[in-house]
Amino acid sequence: MTALLAVLVSAGAAILLVEIAHRVVVRLGRKSMLAADLARKVHRPFLTAVTLVSVQQAIRVFAGDFTYRSGVMHALVLLCIAAFAWLVGAMLLVMEDVALARWRTDVPDNRRHRRIKTQVVMLRRVTVAAIVVLTIGVMLMTFPDIRALGASVIASAGVISVVAALAAQSTLGNVFAGIQLAFNDAIRVDDVVVVEQEWGRIEEITLTVVVVQIWDDRRLILPSSYFTTKPFQNWTRTGSAVLGTAEVDVDWSTPIEPMRAELRRVCESTELWDGRVCVLQVTEATGGNVRLRALVSADDAGALWDLRCLVRERLVAWIWEHQRGAVPRMRAEVDTQDRPSELARPIHRADLGASSDAARVFSGGDDGEGRGVTFGGPDGAAPVRA
Structure with a gap:
């Protein structure tokens, strides 16, 4: 009866002290985000751990020998180990929240912040996994039979590790790849990437998979080893500001300068443009059309x-309204006179005349002769001509 009363008093005193401390921390949390986070996440594991330790000590001191004493004490030891592991995990969550609150990612230039967030999240997951493994190991070592088998288990650990590595080499490869991604800065949370011909944002990086949020809100789930073994595009590795193009095909008769002025006016009239790059260039002039490329810049991939x-919409509307003659067209020449004798007459080599130096690549001048020697092969052999 005395032991039961001692257990109840110890448990009650522990609960009372923890609740008083919790109230104090909650009041401090009105001015401190750290205290508020502690009050939310540490309260339950701390209460559980303190209560279990108080009950264990009360039984150890006030309870005499009884039938199930060893079993009860062993169970309390296991519960205390689990409770303290829970407490350590909760403290890690609080530390992660403090780090992430200091390095927020909802700011314009957040490259370093996103890197730290990725590393903090990955470290927390690795640490939590290590805590779980160590907790299970410590709990198992409290059993005398398992502790007696420790020597033989350690002796066979080499063989077991080899077999396990061969059986789970793909999973272990993804785990090591996930750890590598957290520290090699190849990708970070919120990076904009192009992977598997899909454009999206890195939403989550775990030990085994990377979740990419596609622009249309689909999710692309890839193994971590994908980003260490295959090429991909990272648009925001060195900064969130990016460049992009809008191409338009027009007719050869199109005046270019008025379109440059219109592109500048479009960029300056929208908040999407960051003021860095606004260029219109002719990038191709083949196939009957001229290809214009508008190169513009924006603060992030979404704005780009x-x-x-x-830009594409405004240029198309401007061409149709002000330069309708610039619309691509097909040109054809129709010959209505039938001249079968001229068409049937064979063309002789003499009709072509002597070719000028401007038509030669490997001869016909000092530069051409030098090139012919270079590409002529061994012993001055002539180059292969089509």
Whole structure:
């Protein structure tokens, strides 16, 4: 009866002290985000651990020998180990929240912040996994039979590790790849990437998989080893500001300068443009059309996509309204006179005349002769001509 009363008093005193401390921390949490986070996440594991330790000590001191004493004490030891592991895990969550609150990612230039967030999240997961493994190991070592088998288990650990590595080499490869991604800065949370011909954002990085949020809100789940073994595009590795293009095909008769002025006016009239790059260039002039490329810049990938669409839309509307003759057209020449004798007459080599130096690559001048020697092969052999 005395032991039962001692257990109840110890448990009650522990609960009372923890609740008083909790109230104090909650009051401090009105001014401190750290205290508020401690009050939310540490209260339950701390209460459990303190209560279990108080009950264990009360039984150890006040309870005499009884039938199930060893079993009860062993169970309390296991519960205390689990409770303290829970407490350590909760403290890690609080530390992660403090680090992430200091390095927020909802700021314009957040490259370093996103790197730290990725590393903090990955470290927390690795640490939590290590805590779970160590906790299970410590709990198992409290059993005398298992502790007696420790020597033989250690002796066979080499063989077991080899077999386990061969059986789970793919999983272990992804785990090591996930740890590598957290520290090699190849990708970070919130990075904008192009992977598997899909454009999206790194939403989550775990020990085994990487979750990519596609622009249309689909989720692409890839193993961590994908980003260490295959090429991919990272648009925001060195900064969130990016460049993009909008291409338009026009006719050869199109005046270019008025379109450059219109592109500048479109960029300056929208908040999507960051003021860095606004260039219109002719990048191709073949096949009967001239290809114009508008190169523009924006603060992030989302704004760039909208800016590219806006530039393309405004240029098309401007061409149709002010330069309708610039619309691509097909040209054909129709010959109504039938001249079968000229068409049927064979063309002789003499009709072509002597070729000028401007038509030669490997001869016909000092530069051409030098090139012919270079590409002529061994012993001055002539180059292969088509």
